[in-house]
Amino acid sequence: MPTKQTYQQKIAVIGSGFAGLSAACYLAKAGYEVDVYEKNEDIGGRARQMSTENGYKFDMGPSWYWMPDVFERFFADFGKKPSDFYELTLLDPGFSIVFGENDLMEIPNDQLALDELFESIEKGSAVKLKQFLEEAAYKYKVGMDKLVYKPGLSIAEFIDLDIFKGIFKLQLLTSFHNHVRKFFKHPKLIALMEFPILFLGATAADTPALYSLMNYAGLSLGTWYPKGGFVAVINAMKDLAVQQGVKFYTNESIQSFVIDDHEVAQLKSTTRTEDYDGVIAAADYHHIEEVLGDDYRNYKEKYWDKRVMAPSSLLFYLGVTKKIEKLHHHTLFFDEDLALHAEEIYTTPKWPSKPLFYTCCTSKTDQDVAPAGHENLFILIPLAPNLEDTEALREKYYHIVMDRLEKFTETDIRNNIDYKKSYCITDFVNDYNAYKGNAYGLANTLPQTANLKPSIQNKKLANFCYAGQLTVPGPGVPPSIISGKVATDVLIKHLEKQI
Numbered sequence: 001m002p003t004k005q006t007y008q009q010k011i012a013v014i015g016s017g018f019a020g021l022s023a024a025c026y027l028a029k030a031g032y033e034v035d036v037y038e039k040n041e042d043i044g045g046r047a048r049q050m051s052t053e054n055g056y057k058f059d060m061g062p063s064w065y066w067m068p069d070v071f072e073r074f075f076a077d078f079g080k081k082p083s084d085f086y087e088l089t090l091l092d093p094g095f096s097i098v099f100g101e102n103d104l105m106e107i108p109n110d111q112l113a114l115d116e117l118f119e120s121i122e123k124g125s126a127v128k129l130k131q132f133l134e135e136a137a138y139k140y141k142v143g144m145d146k147l148v149y150k151p152g153l154s155i156a157e158f159i160d161l162d163i164f165k166g167i168f169k170l171q172l173l174t175s176f177h178n179h180v181r182k183f184f185k186h187p188k189l190i191a192l193m194e195f196p197i198l199f200l201g202a203t204a205a206d207t208p209a210l211y212s213l214m215n216y217a218g219l220s221l222g223t224w225y226p227k228g229g230f231v232a233v234i235n236a237m238k239d240l241a242v243q244q245g246v247k248f249y250t251n252e253s254i255q256s257f258v259i260d261d262h263e264v265a266q267l268k269s270t271t272r273t274e275d276y277d278g279v280i281a282a283a284d285y286h287h288i289e290e291v292l293g294d295d296y297r298n299y300k301e302k303y304w305d306k307r308v309m310a311p312s313s314l315l316f317y318l319g320v321t322k323k324i325e326k327l328h329h330h331t332l333f334f335d336e337d338l339a340l341h342a343e344e345i346y347t348t349p350k351w352p353s354k355p356l357f358y359t360c361c362t363s364k365t366d367q368d369v370a371p372a373g374h375e376n377l378f379i380l381i382p383l384a385p386n387l388e389d390t391e392a393l394r395e396k397y398y399h400i401v402m403d404r405l406e407k408f409t410e411t412d413i414r415n416n417i418d419y420k421k422s423y424c425i426t427d428f429v430n431d432y433n434a435y436k437g438n439a440y441g442l443a444n445t446l447p448q449t450a451n452l453k454p455s456i457q458n459k460k461l462a463n464f465c466y467a468g469q470l471t472v473p474g475p476g477v478p479p480s481i482i483s484g485k486v487a488t489d490v491l492i493k494h495l496e497k498q499i
Helices: 017-031 070-076 111-121 125-147 161-165 176-183 187-199 211-219 230-245 285-292 301-306 338-346 391-409 425-432 477-498
Strands: 012-013 033-037 048-052 057-059 087-088 095-100 104-109 224-226 247-249 253-261 263-269 273-277 278-281 312-320 330-333 358-359 376-385 417-423 464-466
Touching: 012 017, 012 273, 017 033, 017 230, 017 278, 048 087, 048 338, 057 376, 057 464, 070 230, 070 477, 087 273, 087 330, 095 187, 104 111, 104 125, 111 125, 111 263, 125 176, 161 391, 176 211, 187 301, 211 417, 211 477, 230 247, 263 278, 312 391, 312 425, 330 417, 338 376, 358 391, 391 417
Parallel strands: 012 033, 012 278, 033 247, 095 330, 278 464
Antiparallel strands: 048 057, 087 224, 095 104, 253 263, 263 273, 312 376, 312 417, 330 358, 358 376
């Protein structure tokens, strides 16, 4: 990290999600004056929290705390630990999968118990699981140490002996679909291993086997929960930024940029006009390109239209006035055909005929997110982006999933709800300027990996960089945190050359 400088330059960060907060912290540490612009009233981007008048607190977006080492590494860069800011609970079971009526698979946090679970489903699979996770651990280590912190601006970045030595072990050219089936035959085990891919933006057949590193993250590193919800992490990063002098401006949409000599010289937002020496855009990449205009955007509209986007989602935030005994903190409902739902997201985009869905019941772990005796229930249905979004469709799918949820839990939920809010494609567009209403950014397909993702640096404006889930290293909370650091390093390198 560069040392503090005598001449203090001023940087604007657009967007206050994980990528923006990460960038702001690293820039301030390096000695820059930093202003963060957020279009919404609250900071956090997709990780905002919604509080209701009747006592519920809902995480509006991320709910899976995986890859704890990324959070630890971020805070360590500032001489801190996550525990300095928030309390973590290791969930056990980490999550559960519903395959049908009275057919529930709980994923334990103990390796021996996990081996026994696999063996009970498929004879000999415990040995294969050990081999699978050893390979996944290697990919995770190389990926986290050698790949994800690279800006993807040159092939020369990958001239690394360890990468070349292990290129075949990374399995960039092997499909995740084929890789999983090399180890496991039982549909339940295949579904368990493939479920993280549903949110990476492509079918398992179109996703590189490299991403088995996600299985290592979920099954070996554990599933955690930050007390208070993901907003606890957002607040921690904001506190860290404020301690270093970062200023935040909310309800400030970016209106335009003034360009001078191939550099951004001025930023105009809803109520402010300020001069800056550099910009990191951690808002929706495509939207920022539209604000820049044709002369300074990296990619034309035709390029964006051909990108494969990760899914959008239909979400329901429900306050329930009774306990739901059969739900865990995280429960995946795979009681319908995973392959069919994936096809209707990625291959023939449409509203799913038989949707899979996911429930997050944080009140199972945290008594402060719902009134006593109540449940805080979050339901998510993955959808293709850019679909028609109407209240009638939302309500139709609400009853589809509630029929199955009530049948599984043997509980009347709908007649015991005192708070209900839906959130879908239109809301992602309105609140985050999300391209095509996506929820998770750019799909992790091989043609959209590493250097093939949208560039982290503007090709025409030397002092303008991008961060977040539409550029390197990709979608998800840990990658977004990393993206903020990588974009910062690229911008600082340019600014130091100027000085």
